[in-house]
Amino acid sequence: xxxxxxxxxxxxxxxxxxxxxxxxxxxxxxxxxxxxxxxxxxxxxxxxxxxxxxxxxxxxxxxxxxxxxxxxxxxxxxxxxxxxxxxxxxxxxxxxxxxxxxxxxxxxxxxxxxxxxxxxxxxxxxxxxxxxxxxxxxxxxxxxxxxxxxxxxxxxxxxxxxxxxxxxxxxxxxxxxxxxxxxxxxxxxxxxxxxxxxxxxxxxxxxxxxxxxxxxxxxxxxxxxxxxxxxxxxxxxxxxxxxxxxxxxxxxxxxxxxxxxxxxxxxxxxxxxxxxxxxxxxxxxxxxxxxxxxxxxxxxxxxxxxxxxxxxxxxxxxxxxxxxxxxxxxxxxxxxxxxxxxxxxxxxxxxxxxxxxxxxxxxxxxxxxxxxxxxxxxxxxxxxxxxxxxxxxxxxxxxxxxxxxxxxxxxxxxxxxxxxxxxxxxxxxxxxxxxxxxxxxx
Numbered sequence: 001x002x003x004x005x006x007x008x009x010x011x012x013x014x015x016x017x018x019x020x021x022x023x024x025x026x027x028x029x030x031x032x033x034x035x036x037x038x039x040x041x042x043x044x045x046x047x048x049x050x051x052x053x054x055x056x057x058x059x060x061x062x063x064x065x066x067x068x069x070x071x072x073x074x075x076x077x078x079x080x081x082x083x084x085x086x087x088x089x090x091x092x093x094x095x096x097x098x099x100x101x102x103x104x105x106x107x108x109x110x111x112x113x114x115x116x117x118x119x120x121x122x123x124x125x126x127x128x129x130x131x132x133x134x135x136x137x138x139x140x141x142x143x144x145x146x147x148x149x150x151x152x153x154x155x156x157x158x159x160x161x162x163x164x165x166x167x168x169x170x171x172x173x174x175x176x177x178x179x180x181x182x183x184x185x186x187x188x189x190x191x192x193x194x195x196x197x198x199x200x201x202x203x204x205x206x207x208x209x210x211x212x213x214x215x216x217x218x219x220x221x222x223x224x225x226x227x228x229x230x231x232x233x234x235x236x237x238x239x240x241x242x243x244x245x246x247x248x249x250x251x252x253x254x255x256x257x258x259x260x261x262x263x264x265x266x267x268x269x270x271x272x273x274x275x276x277x278x279x280x281x282x283x284x285x286x287x288x289x290x291x292x293x294x295x296x297x298x299x300x301x302x303x304x305x306x307x308x309x310x311x312x313x314x315x316x317x318x319x320x321x322x323x324x325x326x327x328x329x330x331x332x333x334x335x336x337x338x339x340x341x342x343x344x345x346x347x348x349x350x351x352x353x354x355x356x357x358x359x360x361x362x363x364x365x366x367x368x369x370x371x372x373x374x375x376x377x378x379x380x381x382x383x384x385x386x387x388x389x390x391x392x393x394x395x396x397x398x399x400x401x402x403x404x405x406x407x408x409x410x411x412x413x414x415x416x417x418x419x420x421x422x423x424x425x426x427x428x429x430x431x432x433x434x435x436x437x438x439x440x441x442x
Contacts (some may be wrong), residue, residue: 006264009014014343015027015234015235015287017234017235017236017237018151020151020381021147021237021384022147022149022150022151022154022234022236022380023147023149023150023234023236024150025337026148026149026150026153026157027148027234029231030148030156030231030232030233030234031145031148031149031161033227033231033233033333034097034141034144034145034148034161035145035160035161035164036164036224037097037137037141037224038145038161038164038165038168039164039165039167039168039169039171040104040134040137040143040168040220040221040224041134041137041138041165041168042164042165042166042167042168042169042171042172043168043169043171043172043175043217044073044130044131044134044168044172045073045169045172045277045280046168046171046172046173046176046280046303046307047172047173047175047176047213048069048070048073048127048170049173049176049280049281049283049284049303050172050173050176050177050180050181050280050284051064051069051123051127051176051180051210052069052070052281052282052285052425053187053284053285053288053296053299053300054181054187054206054207054209054210055069055120055123055179056188056285057187057188057191057206058187058191058203058206058207059203061120062096062284062406062410063282063405063406063407063409063410063415063418064403064406064407064409064410065406066406067281067402067403067405067406068120068124068403069123069124069281070277070281070398070399070402070403070404071399071400071403072124072125072127072128072131072364072399073127073128073130073131073398073399074131074277074395074397074398074399074400075128075131075272075396076127076128076129076130076131076132076134076135077134077135077138077392077395077396077398078129078281078393078394078395078396078399079132079135080131080132080135080136081090081135081139081390081392081393081395082249082386082389082390082393084096084099084100084135084136084139084140084389084392085139085385085386085389086249087099087136087387088139088270088385088389089385089386091146092233092237093140093141093143093147093233093235094235095235096136096139096140097136097137097140097141097144097228098228098229099136100133100134100135100137100138100140101137101221101224101225101228102133102225102310102334103129103130103132103133103134103136103229104130104134104137104221105133105218105221105222105225106129106133106136107126107127107128107130107131107132107133107334108123108126108130108214108217108218108221109213109214109218110125110126110129110130110209110210111123111126111210112211113229114126114182114210114211115207115209115210115211115356116208118203118207118208120205123207123210125288135392135408137161138392138395139388139389139392141161141373142158142368142371142391142392143384143385143388145157145158145161146158146372146375147236148234148236153322154376155326155368155369155372155373156318156321156322156370156371158368158372159314159317159318159321159365159368159369159372160318161368161402162314162365162367162368163311163314163315163318163365164286164414166307166308166310166311166314169307170304170307170308170311171312172213173300173303173304173307174304175212175213175216175217176213176300177262177297177300177301177304178297179209179212179213180209180210180212180213181296181300182209182298186288186294186295186296187206187296188288188296190202191203196268204409206239206424214229219230220331223318235348236315240270242425245263247380247382247383247386249386251385252382252383252386253386253390255380255383256378256386256387256390259346259377259378260330261374261377262374262377262378262387263372264374264432265370265374265377265391265432266374266390266391266394266434267394267432268370268374268428268429268433269367269370269371269374269391269395270394270396270397270400271401271425271428272366272367272370272397272425272429273367273394273395273397273398274397274398274399274400274401274402274422274425275401275429276363276366276367276377276395276398276400277397277398277401277402278401278405278421278422278425279306279341279359279360279419279422280303280306280360280403280407281405282402282409282415282418282419283302283303283306283357284296284299284300284302284303285357285415286344286352286353286356286415286416286419287299287302287353289415289416290348290349290350290352290353290416291349291350302353302356302357305357306356306357306359306360307360309357309358309360309361310360310361310363310364311360312361313333313360313361313363313364314364314365316364317329317330317364317365317376318335318365321365325437326365326369326373327369327373327433327436328437329364330364330365330366330369330432330433331345331430331433331434331436331437333362333363333364333366333433334362334366334426334427334429334430334432334433335430336362337359337361337362337426337429337430338423338426338427338430340355340356340357340358340359340362341359341419341420341422341423341426342359342423343355343422344356344359344416344419345416345417345418345420345423346417346420348395349394352416356419358425362426366429370432371388371391374391375387375388375391377430393404399424401421405413405418405419405421405422406418406423408421425436
């Protein structure tokens with residue numbers, strides 16, 4: 001027993017864990033492995049945007065109903081974030097990440113029966129199961145990445161890890177474009193020409209294609225599971241917590257409820273994630289609505305362009321962070337993003353499409369910056385794990401705001417005009433960063 005404790009303590013010191021849970025220096029291999037997890041939820045999220053287009057046509061859904069995909073996905077995040085934080089508290093970040101990978105594998109595996117049963121509800125169950133795994137992954141990885149090194153570079157580390165997220169998004173869209181859309185052309189036009197049993201049979205055939213990307217994802221997930229399981233990882237828990245009674249959930253929630261800056265960050269994260277999700281969820285549909293001459297696969301190219309400029313926006317902003325305060329950079333980003341979405345809502349033809357794509361550049365590192373900035377307001381580190389989970393719960397904005405945009409689209413009879421709603425959301429995010437700039441000056 002003494003030897004086991006001694007071994008654990010030695011392992012803890014080997015990584016240079018400080019009393020506040022941060023490390024004296026960044027372990028490169030371990031940081032790379034954690035960062036490699038970030039594309040995994042980008043891939044899943046971008047595949048949802050492909051599935052929305054596919055499901056709308058096959059199941060004959062309105063825009064509000066298609067948003068149930070995101071509701072299932074981000075609803076899973078919301079419900080599981082606190083349980084994930086409890087796992088982290090009672091075990092380690094590594095255990096939470098392994099748990100997330102296992103749940104992700106099980107969720108991806110559900111696409112095998114879902115593609116055969118061919119009901120919308122079964123697909124939503126599979127998507128919800130994947131979200132459970134991703135909630136564990138993101139709750140653990142966002143905080144763990146920031147802790148893997150000196151505290152002064154926590155925000156930079158998280159932004160570096162997050163740079164890999166749009167790469168996963170691009171991979172997801174490419175998998176969807178070639179394995180789901182394939183050579184189908186414009187699915188809605190083909191389905192419109194079919195009736196009765198022929199339409200039903202063709203729809204089932206199209207739904208079976210949704211399984212294909214998840215076969216490849218399963219191989220990657222299993223490889224990542226094995227790699228992480230075999231790699232020693234630092235236990236970045238604050239030393240002050242180790243010898244004390246751990247904070248109860250009710251105590252932490254009460255502490256956070258009285259933290260004004262934390263609550264402001266939560267609201268900004270909720271609105272931002274919902275806005276980003278809504279824009280990407282309806283980008284392919286927007287392109288198809290404004291350009292009737294292209295196929296579904298061709299329309300998906302514009303989402304790929306969105307992820308590419310998103311990546312470029314992240315890289316530029318992250319480089320600017322070394323010279324300019326992140327709040328100033330993202331205040332400018334948010335204002336320009338609001339303008340881009342307003343143009344996408346009101347302009348005609350290709351100008352609107354290009355503006356919607358350009359808006360993704362200004363999404364940049366909004367999520368990790370709000371996350372790290374808000375988590376930094378938690379001065380009592382015994383609340384860190386739960387605070388990180390509550391921040392991840394703010395992702396539920398991705399379940400709410402796309403659904404509201406879908407209702408607006410159905411009510412107005414115009415998907416394009418409904419983009420004014422995410423423009424309003426981006427304006428709210430810009431106000432958050434402008435207020436944070438003022439706080440920095442004070």
